[in-house]
Amino acid sequence: MDDQNPQTQLLKDVWQSRKALFAKHQTELGKFRVDALISAIFSNGPFYHYVFDLSDLNLLYCSAEVEQIHGLKLESLTLQDILDQVHPEDMDFVSRAEATAIRLFQDKIGLHKITNYKVSYCFRFRVKGGDYRLFNHQAVVLTTDQQGRIGKALNVHTDISHLTDNNNRRLSLIGMNGEPSYLDLEVDGEVADPIPQPPRFTPREITVIQRIAKGMTSAEIGRELLLSEYTIKNHRKRILKKAGCQNMTQLIARCITEGLI
Structure with missing residues (x-):
């Protein structure tokens, strides 16, 4: 220390x-x-x-x-x-x-x-x-x-x-x-003119990510959002693909450290 x-x-x-x-x-x-x-x-x-x-x-x-x-x-x-x-x-x-x-x-x-x-x-x-x-x-x-x-x-x-x-x-x-x-x-030296980026995830996907971060299963998320478990699983697949992540732990870490949401 x-x-x-x-x-x-x-x-x-x-x-x-x-x-x-x-x-x-x-x-x-x-x-x-x-x-x-x-x-x-x-x-x-x-x-x-x-x-x-x-x-x-x-x-x-x-x-x-x-x-x-x-x-x-x-x-x-x-x-x-x-x-x-x-x-x-x-x-x-x-x-x-x-x-x-x-x-x-x-x-x-x-x-x-x-x-x-x-x-x-x-x-x-x-x-x-x-x-x-x-x-x-x-x-x-x-x-x-x-x-x-x-x-x-x-x-x-x-x-x-x-x-x-x-x-x-x-x-x-x-x-x-x-x-x-x-x-x-980057924050080193003069920052080049930044390019604005559209939201990476839809509002629905953000809602799903927030519940995944709380440890909820697809079935639990589906019940809370009044959607089928199958629909939530499809959301999870699309979210991982958009973020370029292999698993949900990597996704949550990237969302936080890179400010994706």
Whole structure:
């Protein structure tokens, strides 16, 4: 285990250099926005979520699972405490991924669309006990101010070490509400003009994938979706073919690490 602390100032410098894009004051959060988004987040493994404000980097809320996963005390938790769990060797990648995402929203996608995207990439986190495991990071901007500047953000961290220990060190911007996705992007140096990609899977296929990730059988999925087991099995075959995967474990790992959904 590496006892060196991560250089979290690298990430803070990214946010500081883009401060003009962030709201000057706290923005109002819709009453059911977080709960609705959490139910739509794709995860397969232990996870926790938190909300923080980009105007002052204050942590506004964190789910209780952070105690079981990181061994951190919820009552005294700060955003800095969470950042300090990032593997020191991964902090530079995290900073570059954040900088790349912001630049693409500024120059390619448009900041006015930022609430319609999930930002996804992976890095190693220290867990309770001191070991490091691979986590998937998903972030969604929750609010903007009247000038379109970024306010509150929701982050979801999922332990995916049971699926893979290989970090592709890529960034994905996953479109929601009909927006195209920008997947598997490099973050080293200047990023070439990314090409938007249509959804890899249909809404029905995504529904099936989410239930497969929960360990449900084809028969169980069929009963829940009011479809035959035969239909679900055909969905599974098409999903594997589209993703270029040999089995469902490989599929779920690829969906998470490459931001396919």
